[in-house]
Amino acid sequence: xxxxxxxxxxxxxxxxxxxxxxxxxxxxxxxxxxxxxxxxxxxxxxxxxxxxxxxxxxxxxxxxxxxxxxxxxxxxxxxxxxxxxxxxxxxxxxxxxxxxxxxxxxxxxxxxxxxxxxxxxxxxxxxxxxxxxxxxxxxxxxxxxxxxxxxx
Amino acid sequence: xxxxxxxxxxxxxxxxxxxxxxxxxxxxxxxxxxxxxxxxxxxxxxxxxxxxxxxxxxxxxxxxxxxxxxxxxxxxxxxxxxxxxxxxxxxxxxxxxxxxxxxxxxxxxxxxxxxxxxxxxxxxxxxxxxxxxxx
Numbered sequence: 001x002x003x004x005x006x007x008x009x010x011x012x013x014x015x016x017x018x019x020x021x022x023x024x025x026x027x028x029x030x031x032x033x034x035x036x037x038x039x040x041x042x043x044x045x046x047x048x049x050x051x052x053x054x055x056x057x058x059x060x061x062x063x064x065x066x067x068x069x070x071x072x073x074x075x076x077x078x079x080x081x082x083x084x085x086x087x088x089x090x091x092x093x094x095x096x097x098x099x100x101x102x103x104x105x106x107x108x109x110x111x112x113x114x115x116x117x118x119x120x121x122x123x124x125x126x127x128x129x130x131x132x133x134x135x136x137x138x139x140x141x142x143x144x145x146x147x148x149x150x151x152x
Numbered sequence: 153x154x155x156x157x158x159x160x161x162x163x164x165x166x167x168x169x170x171x172x173x174x175x176x177x178x179x180x181x182x183x184x185x186x187x188x189x190x191x192x193x194x195x196x197x198x199x200x201x202x203x204x205x206x207x208x209x210x211x212x213x214x215x216x217x218x219x220x221x222x223x224x225x226x227x228x229x230x231x232x233x234x235x236x237x238x239x240x241x242x243x244x245x246x247x248x249x250x251x252x253x254x255x256x257x258x259x260x261x262x263x264x265x266x267x268x269x270x271x272x273x274x275x276x277x278x279x280x281x282x283x284x285x286x287x
Binding site: 026029030032033038041044045048049051052077080081083084085087088089090 | 176177178179180182183186187190222224251272273275276
């Protein structure tokens with residue numbers, strides 16, 4: 001039946017997101033908070049994340065382009081906010097890259113920061129794509145009872 | 153004089169707990185609000201210490217304040233200090249949240265009168281325990 005095949009596909013995609021380290025336990029915690037009163041809670045929070053994080057990435061990129069002396073404190077503050085939000089939705093790889101960036105910031109290693117920033121952007125873009133696919137498929141499947149969450 | 157903040161009576165002896173949540177991150181505000189509502193609290197969420205103080209000055213009944221530590225302009229610690237320095241507000245329990253586990257920071261907040269210090273990401277179990285601070 002087409003419906004159960006989509007369910008299976010969805011379960012596999014989710015399992016892969018976790019197995020490959022894109023998402024961590026916190027994402028499950030968010031799904032636990034979803035209920036009839038807030039059936040789209042996870043997608044709403046993820047949307048907020050990508051809205052805020054895109055803005056932060058733009059600001060960081062601009063700050064990195066500024067002429068010397070580099071304001072590493074400001075860079076750190078911006079990346080802290082990104083890491084904080086990433087952590088709140090369970091975006092593990094993004095969070096980890098943010099941590100690496102902040103360590104390089106601490107050492108005032110501009111070259112390192114520039115390289116690390118590219119990695120942060122890359123992980124951010126990959127996750128965005130994967131989650132867009134995930135939610136799109138979820139919408140096709142329709143409301144799924146928490147009890148029938150399979151494949152875990 | 154230790155007069156605990158009382159909830160607004162809703163029905164037959166039941167109180168509705170009103171929590172003021174303060175966090176500059178919209179993601180974190182959405183999550184903490186959801187966690188609190190799941191614990192049957194009424195939630196008002198604001199994005200800065202300044203707005204929190206404005207709201208508290210308008211005298212709605214707030215049974216607890218839960219605030220992020222790091223925020224631009226006014227930190228959660230600054231907000232905590234302002235609340236504890238105010239004769240009107242000092243009885244309101246304040247809980248601090250942070251994504252960073254810094255013992256000095258935690259101690260400073262507890263010494264200043266914070267009831268608890270939660271590490272982000274905050275879980276449902278953390279929030280359920282908060283009702284202990286509301287008498």
